[in-house]
Amino acid sequence: MESLNSIFATTRCSLLVLALWFLFVSALHCFAADAKTQHHEFVVQATPVKRLCKTHNTITVNGQFPGPTLEANNGDTLVVKVTNKARYNVTIHWHGIRQFRTGWADGPEFVTQCPIRPGGSYTYRFTIEGQEGTLWWHAHSSWLRATVYGALIIRPREGDSYPFTKPKRETPILLGEWWDSNPIDVLRQSIRTGAAPNVSDAYTINGQPGDLYNCSSKDTVIVPIDSGETNLLRVINSALNQPLFFKIANHKLTVVGADASYTKPFTTSVLMLSPGQTTDVLITGDQPPSHYYIAARAYVSTQNAPFDNTTTTAILEYKSAPCPSKKGVSIKPVMPTLPAFNDTATVTAFSKSFKSLNKVVVPTEIDENLFFTIGLGLNNCPKNFRSRRCQGPNGTRFTSSMNNVSFVFPNNLSILQAYKQGIPGVFTTDFPANPPLKFDYTGNVSRSLFQPVRGTKCYKLRYGSRVQIVLQDTSIVTPENHPIHLHGYDFYIIAEGFGNFNPNTDTKKFNLVDPPMRNTVAVPTNGWAVIRFIADNPGAWIMHCHLDVHISWGLAMVFLVDNGVGEMQTIEPPPADLPIC
């Protein structure tokens, strides 16, 4: 009794403190839960853009190239009204956003929606749930994403912090590719001739090629830093067709995240990003105040294919650096030594450094054990085709496939609409779980295996099924590092290697403790990668190579994920303004 009394006797003051504390904590909690709804307007339109000495009528969003950066907090809802004032069909994809139950807002044309036609509009609505880091948005129709793209930055909920020291500054770094012609014409020419499309004329950093190119030096992007400060660079490979090495002269980079998932920090002097991938790095101003080049150029994993062998640059500028113009002398920034274009060893070492920040729960029991070959192919020319339509190797036409199926997009309805409304004749559900034929995938493949079948083939997944996919590159035509991107999901990359995947020996290499979580895996050239995820998001989700040249040739397939039980496991009804074909 006495002790109780004494507790009650503890002054009113401490009770007051306690009450205030409760108020404070619940206020914090309210703050954290107080997610915002943001409204944006995107007008897709032709805009004069001058690069490499020439002005093009470039398709942009709101006249900006690159497009506007969206900044959100985890938990926010984004409402983006897209109006199409261009002369092409367009859709926008929110790359890496899970789109829980909102698959209608995912964006790939003829997969989750019909395109927004010229003059039309569509409002994308979705909530960011449990994702933090760097993502991006881009057009998902034809080759419009060459210029229609921008950053999508997701900060922790208000009141939450980064799992690393708060950076002084944050800078998005969008790597891109620029053609000195209309990218849509480049694609059309390739479709007409069957040949590989022209390679780009420049790479860009935040839309600018930089001072190694003609007519570009005065617009070179400046990235500021101050001595002693640590900044966050959000690097995004938004190039159409080209994996890129990225380096900053004399500075180490500490990787802390990729594809909006945190990683165990590791330090490196060079990054490699495939199209679709993002990498968050910390950089410290620990060098003598001066100017240092930030540079990117091609990583080429094919054999004997032409590529854009140029280098894009921006400048890391110390605020206290001597100003070159004032002195009337030009001080050349320090140039980094980039890896050789074919330095696969550096790519492998970099890729193997990625681990999840914390231990994670990887599904160990597998319901769907899938094996997909990925690679190029050649179609023999139909007899009625003129030779100018068959300008691929030896009078063929280039193609591409997964499990020997070259994906054909519907053109009169989206797959998601057909799936949900039970409309037949748009797709089939016989995408094979395994290659129809076993062969030495990475060896000397017989010419008779080069021609795939065409089809709009999907693979059905039960809600909640635990999925493993072995992605196996083939050496058909040429081996190549393919960045495979899955919509609607993040997945764990539990292993990768070279040659043919061997289930007896390679299973031992699986990392089921702290594998990295990503939305795009760069499958090693002439090698394989194994990914796992749980199919907990109902909808129609495309999985495709993020080199647009390959998606144009058919390197894609679609997963159809059933609804589960109850509202929270069921896709929402289609929005009223969903474009119709």
Ligand SMILES: *[C@@H]1O[C@H](CO)[C@@H](O)[C@H](O)[C@H]1NC(C)=O
């Ligand atoms: C592609 O390159 C060829 C050769 O340089 C050129 O003749 C052609 O016009 C280019 N195509 C486009 C669409 O720019």
Ligand SMILES: *[C@@H]1O[C@H](CO)[C@@H](O)[C@H](O)[C@H]1NC(C)=O
């Ligand atoms: C710059 O222009 C010159 C002359 O037109 C050309 O020879 C050169 O290849 C160009 N350089 C680049 C990097 O485009």
Ligand SMILES: *[C@@H]1O[C@H](CO)[C@@H](O)[C@H](O)[C@H]1NC(C)=O
């Ligand atoms: C690429 O360009 C560099 C010079 O920037 C040159 O040394 C190299 O030989 C070129 N490589 C190829 C494969 O064209």
Ligand SMILES: *[C@@H]1O[C@H](CO)[C@@H](O)[C@H](O)[C@H]1NC(C)=O
């Ligand atoms: C890279 O290409 C160069 C020729 O440009 C060649 O000498 C070298 O052997 C190649 N390296 C690899 C790893 O293929």
Ligand SMILES: *[C@@H]1O[C@H](CO)[C@@H](O)[C@H](O)[C@H]1NC(C)=O
């Ligand atoms: C094209 O034909 C040549 C000569 O017959 C052959 O050496 C080459 O391998 C062929 N290329 C392809 C991709 O079939």
Ligand SMILES: *[C@@H]1O[C@H](CO)[C@@H](O)[C@H](O)[C@H]1NC(C)=O
């Ligand atoms: C769509 O086109 C396919 C193939 O061209 C055809 O079989 C199907 O009936 C069409 N479906 C609708 C809904 O128009």
Ligand SMILES: *[C@@H]1O[C@H](CO)[C@@H](O)[C@H](O)[C@H]1NC(C)=O
């Ligand atoms: C690949 O196989 C073909 C026969 O299928 C043979 O003619 C050719 O010499 C082989 N090439 C190599 C490099 O082994």
Ligand SMILES: *[C@@H]1O[C@H](CO)[C@@H](O)[C@H](O)[C@H]1NC(C)=O
């Ligand atoms: C793909 O299918 C076609 C048609 O059946 C066949 O000719 C070809 O050999 C197959 N290729 C592979 C790699 O399975």
Ligand SMILES: *[C@@H]1O[C@H](CO)[C@@H](O)[C@H](O)[C@H]1NC(C)=O
């Ligand atoms: C634009 O989309 C419509 C369907 O909404 C389709 O019929 C048409 O072929 C598309 N146009 C082009 C150029 O792809």
Ligand SMILES: [Cu+2]
């Ligand atoms: Cu590819």
